[in-house]
Amino acid sequence: MTQDPRLLRTANGTAPPTSATALRRANLSSVLRQLRDHVSRSRADIADATGLHRATVSNLVAELLERRLVREVGIEHVGAVGRPRRAVALHGAHVGALGLEINVDYISVHGRDLRGHVLVERRVSFDAVGGGPDRSLRRLGLVAQEAIEAMERAGAVPAGVAVAIPALVDVACGVVKFAPNLDWHDLPLADRLSAALGPLSVPVMVDNDANLAALAEYTSGVAAGTPHLVYLTGEVGVGGGIIVDGRLLRGADGFSGEVGHLPVDPAGARCGCGRHGCWETKVGLAALVRTAMPEQAYALPGLPVSDPEERAAEIARRLVEGDRGMLDAVAQVGRWLGLGGSIVANLFNPRVIVVGGYFATLAEWLLPHAQAELERLVVASPASQCRFAASDLGFGAASRGAASMVVNHLIDDPTTIMSSLPRPTLP
Amino acid sequence: MTQDPRLLRTANGTAPPTSATALRRANLSSVLRQLRDHVSRSRADIADATGLHRATVSNLVAELLERRLVREVGIEHVGAVGRPRRAVALHGAHVGALGLEINVDYISVHGRDLRGHVLVERRVSFDAVGGGPDRSLRRLGLVAQEAIEAMERAGAVPAGVAVAIPALVDVACGVVKFAPNLDWHDLPLADRLSAALGPLSVPVMVDNDANLAALAEYTSGVAAGTPHLVYLTGEVGVGGGIIVDGRLLRGADGFSGEVGHLPVDPAGARCGCGRHGCWETKVGLAALVRTAMPEQAYALPGLPVSDPEERAAEIARRLVEGDRGMLDAVAQVGRWLGLGGSIVANLFNPRVIVVGGYFATLAEWLLPHAQAELERLVVASPASQCRFAASDLGFGAASRGAASMVVNHLIDDPTTIMSSLPRPTLP
Numbered sequence: 001m002t003q004d005p006r007l008l009r010t011a012n013g014t015a016p017p018t019s020a021t022a023l024r025r026a027n028l029s030s031v032l033r034q035l036r037d038h039v040s041r042s043r044a045d046i047a048d049a050t051g052l053h054r055a056t057v058s059n060l061v062a063e064l065l066e067r068r069l070v071r072e073v074g075i076e077h078v079g080a081v082g083r084p085r086r087a088v089a090l091h092g093a094h095v096g097a098l099g100l101e102i103n104v105d106y107i108s109v110h111g112r113d114l115r116g117h118v119l120v121e122r123r124v125s126f127d128a129v130g131g132g133p134d135r136s137l138r139r140l141g142l143v144a145q146e147a148i149e150a151m152e153r154a155g156a157v158p159a160g161v162a163v164a165i166p167a168l169v170d171v172a173c174g175v176v177k178f179a180p181n182l183d184w185h186d187l188p189l190a191d192r193l194s195a196a197l198g199p200l201s202v203p204v205m206v207d208n209d210a211n212l213a214a215l216a217e218y219t220s221g222v223a224a225g226t227p228h229l230v231y232l233t234g235e236v237g238v239g240g241g242i243i244v245d246g247r248l249l250r251g252a253d254g255f256s257g258e259v260g261h262l263p264v265d266p267a268g269a270r271c272g273c274g275r276h277g278c279w280e281t282k283v284g285l286a287a288l289v290r291t292a293m294p295e296q297a298y299a300l301p302g303l304p305v306s307d308p309e310e311r312a313a314e315i316a317r318r319l320v321e322g323d324r325g326m327l328d329a330v331a332q333v334g335r336w337l338g339l340g341g342s343i344v345a346n347l348f349n350p351r352v353i354v355v356g357g358y359f360a361t362l363a364e365w366l367l368p369h370a371q372a373e374l375e376r377l378v379v380a381s382p383a384s385q386c387r388f389a390a391s392d393l394g395f396g397a398a399s400r401g402a403a404s405m406v407v408n409h410l411i412d413d414p415t416t417i418m419s420s421l422p423r424p425t426l427p
Numbered sequence: 428m429t430q431d432p433r434l435l436r437t438a439n440g441t442a443p444p445t446s447a448t449a450l451r452r453a454n455l456s457s458v459l460r461q462l463r464d465h466v467s468r469s470r471a472d473i474a475d476a477t478g479l480h481r482a483t484v485s486n487l488v489a490e491l492l493e494r495r496l497v498r499e500v501g502i503e504h505v506g507a508v509g510r511p512r513r514a515v516a517l518h519g520a521h522v523g524a525l526g527l528e529i530n531v532d533y534i535s536v537h538g539r540d541l542r543g544h545v546l547v548e549r550r551v552s553f554d555a556v557g558g559g560p561d562r563s564l565r566r567l568g569l570v571a572q573e574a575i576e577a578m579e580r581a582g583a584v585p586a587g588v589a590v591a592i593p594a595l596v597d598v599a600c601g602v603v604k605f606a607p608n609l610d611w612h613d614l615p616l617a618d619r620l621s622a623a624l625g626p627l628s629v630p631v632m633v634d635n636d637a638n639l640a641a642l643a644e645y646t647s648g649v650a651a652g653t654p655h656l657v658y659l660t661g662e663v664g665v666g667g668g669i670i671v672d673g674r675l676l677r678g679a680d681g682f683s684g685e686v687g688h689l690p691v692d693p694a695g696a697r698c699g700c701g702r703h704g705c706w707e708t709k710v711g712l713a714a715l716v717r718t719a720m721p722e723q724a725y726a727l728p729g730l731p732v733s734d735p736e737e738r739a740a741e742i743a744r745r746l747v748e749g750d751r752g753m754l755d756a757v758a759q760v761g762r763w764l765g766l767g768g769s770i771v772a773n774l775f776n777p778r779v780i781v782v783g784g785y786f787a788t789l790a791e792w793l794l795p796h797a798q799a800e801l802e803r804l805v806v807a808s809p810a811s812q813c814r815f816a817a818s819d820l821g822f823g824a825a826s827r828g829a830a831s832m833v834v835n836h837l838i839d840d841p842t843t844i845m846s847s848l849p850r851p852t853l854p
Contacts, residue, residue, distance in 0.1 A: 027478075050478070051454075051477070051478045051479050051480075051483075052478050053478075053480070056478075168806070168807050168810060170810075177807070177810050178810070227679070228678050228679040240774075242774070244671060244676060244678075249671060249775070250776070251655050251671075251775055251776025251777065251811075252654070252655040252776050252777060252778040252811065252813075253776055253807065253810065253811045254776070255776040255806075255807035255810065255811045256774060256775055256776040257774060258773040258774065258776075258806045258807060259773070259774065260806070261773065261804075261806045262770050262773055262774075263691065263766055263769065263770070263804055264690065264691065264693075265692070265693055266691075266692055266694075267693075267694060273806070275803075275804065339690055342690065343689050343690070343770065343774075344774070346685040346686070346688065346689060347667075347669070347683060347684060347685065347686065347689075347770075347771070347774055347775075348676070348678055348683055348774075349677070349678025349679050349680055349681070349682040349683040349685075350678065350679060351679040376702075377688075377690055377702065379595070379682075379685045379687070379688045379700070380595050380604070380680065380682035380685060383595060383597075383604050383605075383680065383682065384678075384679065384680045384682045386679075
């Protein structure tokens with residue numbers, strides 16, 4: 001098909017792809033985007049909206065039909081004007097996206113089809129630190145395989161798998177460069193998981209958990225659709241994901257949004273990373289536990305907190321009881337949360353900072369202090385209104401965002417990701 | 428022309444504009460972009476590259492010819508294959524872009540045509556602080572008028588004027604919200620300058636000086652073309668401009684890149700802004716002068732530094748002489764520069780941080796300390812290579828970037844900005 005001269009046109013005039021393959025990919029993507037954004041479209045509508053020739057559109061739609069990504073939906077009703085025309089729509093029920101998250105003590109799963117229907121969602125408690133990379137990857141492979149089989153039983157073929165992990169990730173090749181809280185280094189996670197899924201041959205992507213949680217917030221969270229949005233995850237470590245103009249900011253290497261170790265206090269305590277006064281030493285869950293529950297032996301600088309959700313729940317119980325020491329400790333952490341928020345707000349000028357993890361669990365006590373400090377420290381206040389908001393996606397945010405990334409990838413680059421879909425032979 | 432049904436197609440398939448006017452603008456822009464990126468193009472080439480119908484392209488080119496933005500250039504030689512075809516090119520010599528910068532003690536001017544030929548470039552010493560907004564705007568108007576007349580004598584009609592200013596700017600309406608070092612508030616600079624230029628009726632834009640200097644660095648600086656680039660200006664105040672994926676990051680209100688008042692030291696000195704431990708109190712020129720030349724009475728926290736360039740030159744002289752106290756002071760400021768750079772690098776993951784103003788003047792002494800501290804503090808080091816680089820654009824960077832913004836605006840949105848160009852009546 002790449003020989004078809006009618007395909008040697010791109011619908012993206014701003015940066016015309018250079019090869020026939022790239023042109024074809026860009027045009028398939030334009031057609032898919034039309035079908036994602038509308039219940040159904042006639043080929044003529046798609047031609048009008050994309051500027052592509054009708055012959056080219058028919059040609060592209062034929063390929064998408066053949067790949068079973070779109071389907072004929074009969075007559076499109078175009079209101080009073082114009083006569084009804086045969087239309088196509090995304091074959092939403094047939095194509096799936098699987099998101100996984102592997103974290104310190106759990107694996108979470110979110111599988112849905114292109115219509116957004118959730119097909120599988122679960123959370124598995126698992127000690128990834130104790131298990132180490134090998135046992136953890138075996139377990140991740142089994143969980144992924146079960147999820148894929150469940151999705152296929154529901155009639156959806158996963159077009160890809162994305163894995164969220166609290167780590168610096170080389171996104172281009174799916175390698176975990178460094179996961180501080182797991183103590184994993186240079187792990188080719190994408191290749192290893194692909195091998196484990198061998199016979200299923202589903203493309204595997206890997207990204208930082210906070211990046212994918214930010215994508216989930218932008219797609220379906222409390223501030224969904226806010227073009228300038230920052231997500232902060234408050235767990236054992238503190239991570240950040242940044243949405244700029246409605247797109248995930250990655251930077252030159254995919255290492256953007258590393259908020260946990262911003263230097264905020266030259267006289268501060270030693271961090272797990274070996275530096276001093278990192279923001280994580282002020283707002284990480286360990287910092288709060290250390291301040292509020294000094295009696296708890298594990299609450300030492302740089303040491304992981306066991307069972308973080310239970311710790312957060314315990315802190316919440318004490319706050320409800322009006323424990324004075326706990327209220328003071330949370331107020332102090334809240335002010336440091338606001339200070340870190342002001343750094344993010346001064347640099348990115350977002351409209352909202354969504355907080356997850358234990359920040360969300362304790363939002364009603366933390367955020368008033370954080371918001372006040374944010375407004376005191378942001379240079380552009382009050383001209384720029386930036387507010388803190390608590391995430392309601394819970395601990396599933398990253399796996400949900402991972403599924404969104406698979407969908408975006410499918411829409412942006414159908415030719416690579418579609419390789420996993422069965423191609424029925426034509427008559 | 429907006430009635431022409433052939434214009435009801437866009438070359439931008441990813442986000443089809445909704446109105447006929449927007450479609451026409453997007454298509455004119457696609458054609459202009461083609462002509463910016465190639466010496467000359469035939470209408471057929473443009474149709475192939477944009478996916479627009481040839482009839483639509485001819486129609487758009489006709490409008491651009493009428494507006495004298497493009498010109499016929501006769502036969503295009505398309506190598507061995509295909510027969511020569513009549514081509515068009517940007518009418519580069521005929522259209523100009525004027526960039527201005529107003530700062531504490533100078534106004535600078537950079538006017539060029541679309542081919543990039545510099546038509547006017549000058550710097551006027553001027554006390555904007557003493558003059559206040561009214562006298563400063565009168566002076567700015569006169570300087571702009573002279574520059575426009577000089578450009579017109581050279582045969583180029585300015586398609587727009589952009590003004591750079593060290594301030595928080597509401598870019599949408601060209602209002603200076605707050606210029607700390609000028610002490611200007613809520614000044615409708617664009618409207619006031621437009622009124623001053625009345626009869627010339629040239630569109631006026633306003634933006635933050637660091638944003639526009641960053642644009643100049645991306646367009647023509649030492650790291651030109653680096654898609655992820657941060658610019659830091661070291662003058663009386665410290666500002667930042669951020670390029671992400673080759674585009675200026677503005678944020679929700681255009682207030683991004685406010686690095687000067689990042690809180691880096693809870694125990695730090697009081698800043699001119701009233702807060703404590705702002706980064707500016709560590710790396711602003713006043714901080715260096717205060718540390719290195721305590722004998723100089725004006726070097727008090729928060730007070731402006733008189734004649735900053737002369738101060739920087741004096742410091743450089745002492746460094747060349749090997750003045751021990753000065754070397755220590757510069758090393759200390761260099762480390763704080765590296766710490767601020769690490770905040771920017773952790774959040775944006777840029778490939779390069781270009782420094783201007785006095786940071787550039789003293790680069791050979793400052794940057795080794797800054798680079799070492801950057802590498803110590805960036806979480807992703809050494810996986811992410813981010814380096815400091817000294818700007819070579821001098822104090823003209825912001826006005827040069829302002830001219831670039833006019834050009835970008837002309838290409839992105841021909842219909843609004845072109846209103847200033849004389850439209851010869853058709854036969």
